[in-house]
Amino acid sequence: MFRRTEPTDCTIVWEGRELPARAGESLAAALLAAGITSFRETPVTGAARGPLCLMGACFDCLVQVAGTQNMQACLVPVTPGLVAGIQHGARSFEEEAA
Amino acid sequence: MSVADEWTAGQEATAPVAESVDLLVLGAGPAGMAAATEARAHGMRVLVLDENGAPGGQVHRAVEARLAKGAVEARLAKGAVEARLAKGAVEARLAKGAVSDDQDKDGAKLAAAFRASGAQYRPNATLWAVEPGGKVFWSEGGAARTIQAERLILAAGATERPLPIPGWTLPGVMSVGAAQIALKTAGLVPEGNVWLAGQGPLLWLYAVQALAKGGRIAGIIDLSPPGGFARARPYLMRALKAPEYLWRGLVWQRQVKRAVQVTPARELRAEGEGRLERILVDGVAHAADLLLLHDGVVPNTQVTRAIAGVTHGWDPVQRCWRPGLDVWGNTAVAGVMVAGDSGGIGGARAAALSGRIAALEAARALGRITTDERDARSGPLRLLRDRQLAPRPFLDAMFPPLPEAAIPDETILCRCEEVTAGRVRQAVGLGCLGANQTKAFTRAGMGPCQGRICGPAVHGVIAAARGVEGGEVEPFRTRFPTKPLTLGELAALAG
Amino acid sequence: MKKALVIGGGLHGLSTALHLARTPGWQVTLLERRHVGRHSSGVNAGGVRRLGRALPEIALSVIAAEMWHGIEALVGDDCGFRATGQVKVAESEADMAKNHARVAQVRALGWTHEEVVDQAEVRRLLPAVSRHVVGAIVTRDDGSADPMRTVMAFRRAAEQAGVVIREGVAVTGLDRTADGSIRVQTDQGEFEAERVANCAGAWAPDLAALAGETIPCGTKASMMIVTERLPHFVDPTVGATARALSFKQTAAGTVVIGGGHQGRNDKVAETSSVLFGSLAFAAQIAAQIFPCVAGARIIRTWTGTEARPPDDMPVIGESRSLPGLFHSFGFSGHGFQLSPAAGAAVAELMARGATNLPIAPFTQDRFTVPA
Numbered sequence: 001m002f003r004r005t006e007p008t009d010c011t012i013v014w015e016g017r018e019l020p021a022r023a024g025e026s027l028a029a030a031l032l033a034a035g036i037t038s039f040r041e042t043p044v045t046g047a048a049r050g051p052l053c054l055m056g057a058c059f060d061c062l063v064q065v066a067g068t069q070n071m072q073a074c075l076v077p078v079t080p081g082l083v084a085g086i087q088h089g090a091r092s093f094e095e096e097a098a
Numbered sequence: 099m100s101v102a103d104e105w106t107a108g109q110e111a112t113a114p115v116a117e118s119v120d121l122l123v124l125g126a127g128p129a130g131m132a133a134a135t136e137a138r139a140h141g142m143r144v145l146v147l148d149e150n151g152a153p154g155g156q157v158h159r160a161v162e163a164r165l166a167k168g169a170v171e172a173r174l175a176k177g178a179v180e181a182r183l184a185k186g187a188v189e190a191r192l193a194k195g196a197v198s199d200d201q202d203k204d205g206a207k208l209a210a211a212f213r214a215s216g217a218q219y220r221p222n223a224t225l226w227a228v229e230p231g232g233k234v235f236w237s238e239g240g241a242a243r244t245i246q247a248e249r250l251i252l253a254a255g256a257t258e259r260p261l262p263i264p265g266w267t268l269p270g271v272m273s274v275g276a277a278q279i280a281l282k283t284a285g286l287v288p289e290g291n292v293w294l295a296g297q298g299p300l301l302w303l304y305a306v307q308a309l310a311k312g313g314r315i316a317g318i319i320d321l322s323p324p325g326g327f328a329r330a331r332p333y334l335m336r337a338l339k340a341p342e343y344l345w346r347g348l349v350w351q352r353q354v355k356r357a358v359q360v361t362p363a364r365e366l367r368a369e370g371e372g373r374l375e376r377i378l379v380d381g382v383a384h385a386a387d388l389l390l391l392h393d394g395v396v397p398n399t400q401v402t403r404a405i406a407g408v409t410h411g412w413d414p415v416q417r418c419w420r421p422g423l424d425v426w427g428n429t430a431v432a433g434v435m436v437a438g439d440s441g442g443i444g445g446a447r448a449a450a451l452s453g454r455i456a457a458l459e460a461a462r463a464l465g466r467i468t469t470d471e472r473d474a475r476s477g478p479l480r481l482l483r484d485r486q487l488a489p490r491p492f493l494d495a496m497f498p499p500l501p502e503a504a505i506p507d508e509t510i511l512c513r514c515e516e517v518t519a520g521r522v523r524q525a526v527g528l529g530c531l532g533a534n535q536t537k538a539f540t541r542a543g544m545g546p547c548q549g550r551i552c553g554p555a556v557h558g559v560i561a562a563a564r565g566v567e568g569g570e571v572e573p574f575r576t577r578f579p580t581k582p583l584t585l586g587e588l589a590a591l592a593g
Numbered sequence: 594m595k596k597a598l599v600i601g602g603g604l605h606g607l608s609t610a611l612h613l614a615r616t617p618g619w620q621v622t623l624l625e626r627r628h629v630g631r632h633s634s635g636v637n638a639g640g641v642r643r644l645g646r647a648l649p650e651i652a653l654s655v656i657a658a659e660m661w662h663g664i665e666a667l668v669g670d671d672c673g674f675r676a677t678g679q680v681k682v683a684e685s686e687a688d689m690a691k692n693h694a695r696v697a698q699v700r701a702l703g704w705t706h707e708e709v710v711d712q713a714e715v716r717r718l719l720p721a722v723s724r725h726v727v728g729a730i731v732t733r734d735d736g737s738a739d740p741m742r743t744v745m746a747f748r749r750a751a752e753q754a755g756v757v758i759r760e761g762v763a764v765t766g767l768d769r770t771a772d773g774s775i776r777v778q779t780d781q782g783e784f785e786a787e788r789v790a791n792c793a794g795a796w797a798p799d800l801a802a803l804a805g806e807t808i809p810c811g812t813k814a815s816m817m818i819v820t821e822r823l824p825h826f827v828d829p830t831v832g833a834t835a836r837a838l839s840f841k842q843t844a845a846g847t848v849v850i851g852g853g854h855q856g857r858n859d860k861v862a863e864t865s866s867v868l869f870g871s872l873a874f875a876a877q878i879a880a881q882i883f884p885c886v887a888g889a890r891i892i893r894t895w896t897g898t899e900a901r902p903p904d905d906m907p908v909i910g911e912s913r914s915l916p917g918l919f920h921s922f923g924f925s926g927h928g929f930q931l932s933p934a935a936g937a938a939v940a941e942l943m944a945r946g947a948t949n950l951p952i953a954p955f956t957q958d959r960f961t962v963p964a
Contacts, residue, residue: 001270001292001388005311006285022284024151029284037269037373043822043846044516048372050269052513052551054276055156056149056224056581057257059546060267060513070546070821070890074279075222077151090822090846093885227869230857235869244869406864529745531628531760538635538741541845546821546892572628578867582890585820585850585876589887592873 004033010080021078028054028061028073039063039073043090062087119145121460122234122247123217124225124401127155128205128446129253129438131212132453133460137251138215140461145245146212147223147236153212155255156275157446158205159282165206201446208450226579228405232433235579235591242587249433249460252402253453256395256439259418259499260555261296261321262519264367264509266391270374274392278304287313291385293377295366296392297322298497302350304390309357316386318360319379321393322497330495337492340485343445344492393500396554397421398440404576407431412569415494416443418554419573425480426459427452435460448486451479502558511559512552514545519559526563532572533557546582549574594620596786597943598777599756600764600800601625603634604740605921605928606792607747608936609943611668613790614754616944621756622786624779626763627863630744632794633897633926638817638839638851639740640830641930643706644679644732645695647906649954650931651704656950657934658706658735667933669753670746673739675844678829680718681730682882688834692730706732721826721885730834737830737841740929747932764793767804767915775917788943789918795860795898797908797922805914808923808957809903814856814865814896815926816872818879820889822846831882838878848886850879853926856896865896901925902960909939909955919943920957 008020012030021030028051031039037050040062051061054074061073065084069091073084121137123130126148137144154161212219220238227235232247258275265271274294280286281304288308292315294301305315330337337344354360367378368389377386396418402408408429409422420442427435437456438449455476462472505511507520517540525539533549533556536542542556543549549556553574561568579588595618599610602625614621625631641661643654665671683689689709696707708731715722715729752758759781766778770785777784791800798810823846830841837852854875858865872894880887902908905925912918921939924931934950941948 001288001290002280002286003289003313004285005287025284029280029286032280033284033286039269042516047267047516048269049267049513050373051272051276053258053273054279055257057547057550058513062546069888075149090824091889092824093826227867229868230866233870406859406866407862529748534635535628535630535741535745538739539745544819544847544892546890548893577893577895578869579891579894582821582892584888584890585818585880586887588818588869588873588891589877589880590873591870592877 001035001037002032010078012078012082012084015085023078023080025078026054026074027063027065027076027078027082027084030078031073038086040087041089046089116143116245118246118248119143120248120464121145121251121457122147122245122249123251123253125155125253125255125438126150126153126212126219126221127253127255127438127449128157128208129255129449129453130155130251131208132450133251133253133437133457134217135208135211135215136454136457137460138217140457140466142461142464142466144215144217145247146217146219147225148219148221149224151221153209153219154205156279157201158209159279161202161205162209164282165202204446204450224581225401226581226583228401228434228578230406237581237583237587240587242583242591244591248464249435251427251435251437251453251456251460252440253436253438253449254398254401254440256443257398257550259393259396260551261391261393261500262505262509262511262555263391264506265369265374267510267513268368268370268374269372270370270387271368271389271391274301274304274390277390278307281307281311285311287311288388289314290387291316292388292390293317293319293384293386294390294392295319295321295377297500298392298394299347299493300395301392302347302354305354305358306350309354315358317384318354318358319366319377320360320362321364321366321500323500324362326496329498330492333492333495337489339488343489394497395439395443397442400548400550400576400580402429402436402440403573404578404580405431405434408434410573412567413442414567414569415491415498417499417558417568427456428459433463444487444490448483451483451486455479455483499558501562502555503562505555505559511555512542512545514547515541517542522556522559523563526560530560531564533560533574534572536560537574543574548576548580594618595788597621597788597790598784598786599623599790599792600777601792601794601797602629602758602760603632603792603794604630604744604747604932605924605935606790607744607751608932609790609792609921609939610756611747611751611754612937612940613943614751614756616940619944622784623751623756623758624762624764624777624784625758625760628760629748629758630741633899634929635741635744636817636895636897637740637926637929638841638849639673639737639743639929640679640839640841640927641674641736641738642679642732642830642927643735643930644681644730645832646927648698648702649906651699651702652951653931653934653938655704655706657931660933661738661930662734664738664933668746668750670742670749672743672746673844674736675738676734676736678718678731678733679735679832680715680829681832681834682715682719682722682726683728683834684726684882685835686727689728691834692728696730708732718829719827719831721883723882723884726882735830764800764803767800767918769915775915787917790939790943791918791920792922794922795858795900797900797920801912801920804912804918806912808908808920809960810908810923811901811903812858812860813899813901813926814858815851815899816854816856816867816875816894816896818850818872818875818894819892820848820850820886821892823848823886823889826885827883833878833882836878838875838882840879840883847892848889850875852878858898860898863898865898867894867896899924899926904959907931907935907955908957909935909952910957911942913957
């Protein structure tokens with residue numbers, strides 16, 4: 001799908017799995033570089049979705065970042081050790097408190 | 099301490115912003131950077147809000163970082179390019195990578211001047227409302243902020259026109275623009291079963307850039323309506339006022355076609371279980387793990403359409419709405435101006451020129467320069483802009499947007515609310531004449547993207563279903579906040 | 594056939610036209626300057642509420658409530674109406690005292706739809722409500738409907754009943770012809786009719802003025818918020834005794850928040866704008882009464898332009914300066930629920946000069962004739 005042309009310099013955690021990444025690149029780019037295309041499940045039908053535009057417009061790359069829901073992965077910069085996961089459907093109240 | 103010093107001093111992202119500014123610029127792409135730089139030259143207090151982390155916009159995305167990294171390489175390469183130029187080989191100048199180098203040079207110059215201008219610059223700042231009288235709201239780091247601006251220059255750029263095909267919501271289907279961003283910001287190149295599909299200059303440019311970086315493309319599905327050159331021929335002479343555009347386009351296509359199979363096609367579908375696995379090109383299946391779609395770009399009018407009183411007109415050729423502007427970029431609302439592609443697609447160089455022209459008008463409106471000075475300074479800029487815009491009619495005729503009537507009923511148009519073309523057509527049958535009525539009826543356009551992505555497609559499907567021109571169909575009314583903020587963020591403004 | 598014209602394609606105009614077209618002997622044309630449902634009709638909160646009505650409005654509102662429960666029979670669509678109840682929460686003992694007094698007053702007039710409930714019951718009805726809420730007034734079979742769907746249903750029903758809807762026709766003048774009918778001048782030519790209804794919402798007082806009648810009336814631009822989809826957490830529509838709030842969760846999971854916080858109208862440009870400094874209070878009240886929504890993202894905000902007489906009550910009655918012209922406007926942001934009944938009343942007035950429906954309190958004479 002995609003291949004990196006530049007070296008990685010840190011790792012992030014996606015769904016409990018460690019992935020190589022470059023600090024400062026977008027979380028969406030890091031996930032795509034690792035071959036991950038499914039970022040969320042839609043609130044309407046539960047269908048899997050990944051990013052479309054990578055420029056903050058489409059809201060299809062929503063993920064959970066450090067417990068905060070519905071973050072646009074294309075606008076979240078990678079920091080070493082960042083923990084993120086799939087956004088399952090609509091925002092839920094329970095996980096927000098965590 | 100000069101004005102410049104005061105403003106430069108406040109450039110840290112955490113520094114407080116003043117209660118008011120002379121000019122607020124939205125967007126740090128070519129138009130926004132040029133507008134801010136010009137306005138600072140006339141002593142105005144300027145605040146620039148930009149959603150991205152660094153100046154450049156889409157076209158010059160991450161230009162500073164990429165140039166810094168490649169500085170050494172570039173210096174070496176420059177010698178080689180100059181040597182080839184000296185030999186007079188025009189093609190050599192446009193060979194591998196040189197095109198984007200040109201763009202990067204423009205971007206780097208703009209960014210350097212902008213950084214040095216003393217304009218206050220807030221990256222990662224999302225504007226979400228403009229109220230009558232110039233009160234502007236934005237969010238930064240999860241907190242809402244507000245400022246009073248005497249004048250506004252909105253330079254929000256362009257967005258890609260959606261190309262809805264059956265299966266385009268599958269993970270693994272993205273836009274060509276998205277892949278270009280991944281290339282520019284993270285150095286990701288395509289590899290494996292990667293297909294490009296659609297039409298338009300950006301598709302070819304991305305292919306050139308991706309191949310130059312060592313990427314591999316399985317094939318290009320050319321969906322452009324046949325007869326492009328015949329349609330465009332009447333505009334050829336005018337386009338040759340700025341021949342480099344056409345020349346580049348031809349060179350890009352030739353380069354790409356040498357390396358990649360290009361298949362003209364009418365119908366495209368994406369299929370797979372939970373993610374993209376194959377594409378069907380006129381019924382023929384190909385394995386695919388990434389499909390990149392493109393059908394040209396349209397002005398980003400999300401903010402201007404939300405401002406009461408700003409008029410918009412239908413552009414029947416590019417089939418999109420654009421704000422009603424005078425030659426300076428003034429909208430129908432006093433103090434609200436538009437520069438760059440968000441006022442009509444013209445490309446990066448035209449955008450930068452229109453940014454400067456708008457800033458000169460803003461300086462005149464605020465009494466910083468006289469009308470004569472504005473006219474004298476803007477005259478040459480306007481001539482240059484006219485030249486940059488000369489090839490547009492040719493390109494528009496060459497790549498007319500794909501017809502929405504041909505979108506199959508089962509295709510999802512509104513990705514957020516998962517509303518199909520068939521349901522929108524059904525709503526039209528029930529008496530919905532415009533996008534706001536079909537929205538209320540089907541929820542198409544009601545999701546978090548607020549119709550940004552599906553807007554042109556929903557609009558086109560309604561027009562085609564009614565059998566009228568797009569201009570007769572009321573577009574989505576956009577509403578502030580044009581980007582979502584939380585109730586808590588808004589509540590904090592209640593004090 | 595006698596000819597009637599209805600000016601204004603909002604819900605009240607559509608309802609009036611529908612009822613009149615179903616009256617034997619009437620041929621009805623509706624004139625709309627822009628498109629049907631352009632302003633507040635299509636974008637209001639959709640509250641179907643008797644709760645908290647001003648006393649003179651209760652009788653008409655009670656009749657309208659019965660019509661809402663049979664809305665499908667009336668217009669052939671359920672309009673998204675759900676009788677999920679309306680709850681007005683008390684946030685203090687002082688609020689509770691007010692609630693008791695209010696309900697006693699309503700019951701003394703013979704109405705039983707409002708009921709005071711205690712903290713346990715309000716928590717049962719609204720499990721997500723803030724712990725500081727001490728009780729509420731409840732109307733259990735009130736509810737809400739989908740405004741645009743309602744507009745479209747009334748439009749279809751009206752057209753099926755024979756109403757001719759002309760969109761994009763703006764009225765420029767009103768006068769009487771030699772033979773006694775009313776002539777309506779528009780930017781698309783002249784229309785003549787025996788009876789004309791003025792259902793032009795915020796622009797209705799201007800029409801009255803064209804007919805030589807001055808009716809005191811301002812405008813409203815009530816602001817609304819809608820959030821992203823949230824898990825289902827509340828059924829009834831919720832208000833508050835002492836603070837401006839209207840709060841409901843739609844079937845899709847989005848939350849619609851209003852309460853009468855005012856934006857800015859520009860009647861000439863036919864636009865209205867949200868003022869976020871004021872709307873912030875709606876967000877604050879909502880998040881205080883339902884803390885779980887504080888992190889929810891706002892997807893859109895909007896306003897709808899609406900007429901508002903000085904006493905916040907509608908004007909329904911025949912013109913004093915141009916008999917044959919009937920006013921029905923000024924619903925002040927709470928006319929959605931009344932629309933089926935008000936339209937029936939105005940249609941009766943137009944067809945036979947009188948109605949048994951309880952609209953006497955709404956005569957414009959209240960502004961000119963000393964009580």
